[in-house]
Amino acid sequence: MIKEKAKEKLKDATLQRNLSSFCRAFKASWEKAYGKWDFHKLREEVSAVKRPEKERIKRRFEAFKKNAEKHGAKVYQAKDAEDACRYIASVCRKARSNVVVKSKSMTSEEIRLNLYLKREGINAVETDLGEWILQLAQEPPSHMVMPAIHKSREEVAELFRQKLNEEVDPNDIKQMVKIARKHLRKAFFEAKVGITGANMAVAETGTIALLTNEGNGRLVATVPPIHVVLLGYEKLVDSFEDALKILRVLPKSATGQNISTYVSWITPHKETHFVFLDNGRLAFAEHEIYSEALKCIRCGSCANFCPVYEKVGGHVFGHVYVGAVGIILTALFHKSSVSRELLSLCAGCKSCSYYCPAGIPLDRLIDRLSLDLERADFKLKLANRLLLSPGLAQRGAKAASKIKDSLSGFNPKLSHFAGDTIFRDELKSLKTESSSGEKVLFFPGCAVEYIFAEDGVNTIKLLERLGFAPEVPEKPVCCGYPMVRSGDASSATKAALRCVELIKDAEKYRWIITICPTCAFALRELLQNLCRKSPEHFKKAHRLRDKVLTIGQLLEKTDPEIASCERITYHNPCHQLKGLLFSPQKWLSAKLKENFVPLKEPDRCCGFGGSFSIEMQELSDSILEDRIASVIETKAAKIITDCPGCMLHIKYGLSRRGSRMEVEHLSTFVLKNLK
Ligand code: SF4
Ligand code: SF4
Structure with a gap:
C-alpha cells in the first residue's frame, strides 16, 4: 500500500515541484546558517545534553516539577494518548472553554488531541499559519516544522477562495497572512485555554522555551487565561546553559535560520498545566539503541535531507512523524501495523544521521528496527x-x-x-x-x-x-x-x-x-x-x-601519482561519505587538476539502496534521475565512483538517458592511470 501511495505521489507534478524547490532551498539556507560554525562540534554538545537514560529523565522531571509547582503550576503525568487528552479536555471543560487556541505541537498531533476535543464539543483552532491552512483543507501535516510545505501558493489561494470566500493574489503572501490574522484574532480572544507544546523544558527553573516565526506561540501562551503545555519527557534539559546549546542548532536545522523570530521563555505566571506525555517514551529510554530517538529536537532536517521524503513528501509516512525519525517513532509510539511497511521508504543513504543536529544514528535505528520487526518477506x-x-x-x-x-x-x-x-x-x-x-x-x-x-x-x-x-x-x-x-x-x-x-x-x-x-x-x-x-x-x-x-x-594514505587527459567527474557513495565520513574527492581533484569536474550537490544519493532499487523501483529511479541530470551536466567523459552498487545504478541511469558517458570504479581508473 505504501508502495502504491509513493507511486501516486511521484505522478503529482505540483507536489514534485513543491518538494524539490523546498528541499533545495532548505539545503542552501542550512549551509548558510551553519556557515563558519562547526556543525559536528555543536551536535556533539546537543547529543550530550540530551543523554536519554531513564534515571536522568526522571531526575530532570522531578526538578522541573518542583520548580514549576513553586510558581503555582500543576504538573500531570499522562501515561498515554487517551490519558493526556482526557486531562486536557477536563481543563477546558472546567474553564467552560468551547474554543481553545493552539500553537503548533507535534505531540498534540501524536495524541490526536484536536479530534478528541472535537468529540467533546471543543473547537481547537490552530494558530500556526501552516497548521491553520491544513485545518481549513482538513489535511494532516506533511512535515514536522513546515506542516503545509507540500502546498503551493496557488493551492493556498484557491483554498482561501473556496473555504473563506476570500479572493487573493497567489503572489501576495502578505495579503494571505493578513486574512489569516483577521480570522484568527477572534479565536485568540474567545478562547479561555491556550495549548502549546515546548521546544525545551528547563528543569532548574520550571521554564519552557517556545520557538516560532509568527509570534502565535507567545499569543497562545499569554492571551487566554489558562495555559496548557503538552510535552514529552524528552524535552527536558537540566539547565538554561543546556537549553542554549539546543537553541544554537534548532533554528539552523529546522528552517535554515540563525535564530527564530520569536524565542519565548515562559515560566508559569498564571494558571498553567504541564502535561508530560509518556506514550512509550520511558520504556524505550531503557533500550540500548532506541533510546537515542529521545534526543530528537524535532527539527525535521532528517526529512529535508532524505531523498525519499523529497520525492514523496510526508503524507506517505502514514502517521504524524515523517522522515527517518518518523519511521522510528511511528513504530515506537504507535506499534502500528504500518511500521514494517514504512521501512521500505528508506534507501539507506545515511543522510538523516549525517545531518541530525542531535547526533542520532538514525540509519542504525532503522536497521535495528528492520531486524526486530523481521521485515524480510x-x-x-x-x-x-x-x-x-x-x-x-x-x-x-x-x-x-x-x-x-x-x-x-x-x-x-x-x-x-x-x-x-x-x-x-x-x-x-x-x-x-x-x-x-x-x-x-x-x-x-x-x-x-x-x-x-x-x-x-x-x-x-x-x-x-x-x-x-x-x-x-x-x-x-x-x-x-x-x-x-x-x-x-x-x-x-x-x-x-x-x-x-x-x-x-x-x-x-x-x-x-x-x-x-x-x-x-x-x-x-x-x-x-x-x-x-x-x-x-x-x-x-x-x-x-x-x-x-x-x-x-x-x-589517500599511499598517495600514488595519477594523470588523465579526459574530463572526469566523481560520485560520492553514501556509505563512504556519510557512513565512514570519508571522501577521496579532494585527493582525486588534486591529482587530476583541471580535468576534474565536481558534481553539483556532492552528497546526493543515486537512489540505489540494494533491494530498495527493485522493491521501490519507481521511487529509486526518480531519485536516480536527479543524480543523472547533474552527472550529464558536467559533460565529463567518465564518471568515477567507488561503490559497485552506485556504478550499477549510474550505468543504468545513463543508459536510460542514452548517454555514452563511461562509468568506472575508482580502483580500475587509478590502475589504468598510474604514472
Ligand atoms: S531525528 Fe534529528 S534530524 Fe530528525 S527531527 Fe530529530 S533532531 Fe531533527
Ligand atoms: S537513510 Fe533512509 S531515512 Fe535516512 S535519509 Fe536516507 S533514505 Fe531517508
Whole structure:
C-alpha cells in the first residue's frame, strides 16, 4: 500500500515541484546558517545534553516539577494518548472553554488531541499559519516544522477562495497572512485555554522555551487565561546553559535560520498545566539503541535531507512523524501495523544521521528496527539464502550473465545486476606477482564476486603496484549488510559469523581492503554487534574492525601519482561519505587538476539502496534521475565512483538517458592511470 501511495505521489507534478524547490532551498539556507560554525562540534554538545537514560529523565522531571509547582503550576503525568487528552479536555471543560487556541505541537498531533476535543464539543483552532491552512483543507501535516510545505501558493489561494470566500493574489503572501490574522484574532480572544507544546523544558527553573516565526506561540501562551503545555519527557534539559546549546542548532536545522523570530521563555505566571506525555517514551529510554530517538529536537532536517521524503513528501509516512525519525517513532509510539511497511521508504543513504543536529544514528535505528520487526518477506529471505551459499550464488550469477539480454527485455534495470563473468573464475587465471610487501587482505564482497569481477582483478593488480602483497578470503563471503537492510536477523547473524571465520588471522594483515564502502561500513560498524552472541567471534570482529579501509582511503594514505587527459567527474557513495565520513574527492581533484569536474550537490544519493532499487523501483529511479541530470551536466567523459552498487545504478541511469558517458570504479581508473 505504501508502495502504491509513493507511486501516486511521484505522478503529482505540483507536489514534485513543491518538494524539490523546498528541499533545495532548505539545503542552501542550512549551509548558510551553519556557515563558519562547526556543525559536528555543536551536535556533539546537543547529543550530550540530551543523554536519554531513564534515571536522568526522571531526575530532570522531578526538578522541573518542583520548580514549576513553586510558581503555582500543576504538573500531570499522562501515561498515554487517551490519558493526556482526557486531562486536557477536563481543563477546558472546567474553564467552560468551547474554543481553545493552539500553537503548533507535534505531540498534540501524536495524541490526536484536536479530534478528541472535537468529540467533546471543543473547537481547537490552530494558530500556526501552516497548521491553520491544513485545518481549513482538513489535511494532516506533511512535515514536522513546515506542516503545509507540500502546498503551493496557488493551492493556498484557491483554498482561501473556496473555504473563506476570500479572493487573493497567489503572489501576495502578505495579503494571505493578513486574512489569516483577521480570522484568527477572534479565536485568540474567545478562547479561555491556550495549548502549546515546548521546544525545551528547563528543569532548574520550571521554564519552557517556545520557538516560532509568527509570534502565535507567545499569543497562545499569554492571551487566554489558562495555559496548557503538552510535552514529552524528552524535552527536558537540566539547565538554561543546556537549553542554549539546543537553541544554537534548532533554528539552523529546522528552517535554515540563525535564530527564530520569536524565542519565548515562559515560566508559569498564571494558571498553567504541564502535561508530560509518556506514550512509550520511558520504556524505550531503557533500550540500548532506541533510546537515542529521545534526543530528537524535532527539527525535521532528517526529512529535508532524505531523498525519499523529497520525492514523496510526508503524507506517505502514514502517521504524524515523517522522515527517518518518523519511521522510528511511528513504530515506537504507535506499534502500528504500518511500521514494517514504512521501512521500505528508506534507501539507506545515511543522510538523516549525517545531518541530525542531535547526533542520532538514525540509519542504525532503522536497521535495528528492520531486524526486530523481521521485515524480510519470502523473496528477500530467498535472495539472502543465495548470498549465504556461494556455490548457488555463483551458478546463479553465471546463469544471469547468459540471459542478460532477456532480463533487459523484462526489466532493463535487472540486466545491470548481471556481470559477464565471476571473480573466482577470473582469479584462477590471474598471475599474481610475488611481493615482499606488507600483506593486505582484499575483501571482494558479493558485488565483485558475482557482477564486477574485472574491478576485483584490477584491485589485486593495483594493490600489487602499490607495493602490497594481497590475499583474498578462500571462499566468497558476504558482509551481512544486505540481510540487515532487508530485516532478516538469522541470515545476518549467519553471514557475520561466516565472515569472521573466513577473515582468518586478521592480525597478519596490515589492512583489510574493500572496493565497496557498504562492505567497509558493515565490517567496521556492524559485524561486532551481529556476532555479540558468540564471544569468540565478537573478539575477532573487534580485532579486525580497525584494519578495514576502502580503496579510496588506502589511496589517500599511499598517495600514488595519477594523470588523465579526459574530463572526469566523481560520485560520492553514501556509505563512504556519510557512513565512514570519508571522501577521496579532494585527493582525486588534486591529482587530476583541471580535468576534474565536481558534481553539483556532492552528497546526493543515486537512489540505489540494494533491494530498495527493485522493491521501490519507481521511487529509486526518480531519485536516480536527479543524480543523472547533474552527472550529464558536467559533460565529463567518465564518471568515477567507488561503490559497485552506485556504478550499477549510474550505468543504468545513463543508459536510460542514452548517454555514452563511461562509468568506472575508482580502483580500475587509478590502475589504468598510474604514472
Ligand atoms: S531525528 Fe534529528 S534530524 Fe530528525 S527531527 Fe530529530 S533532531 Fe531533527
Ligand atoms: S537513510 Fe536516507 S533514505 Fe533512509 S531515512 Fe535516512 S535519509 Fe531517508
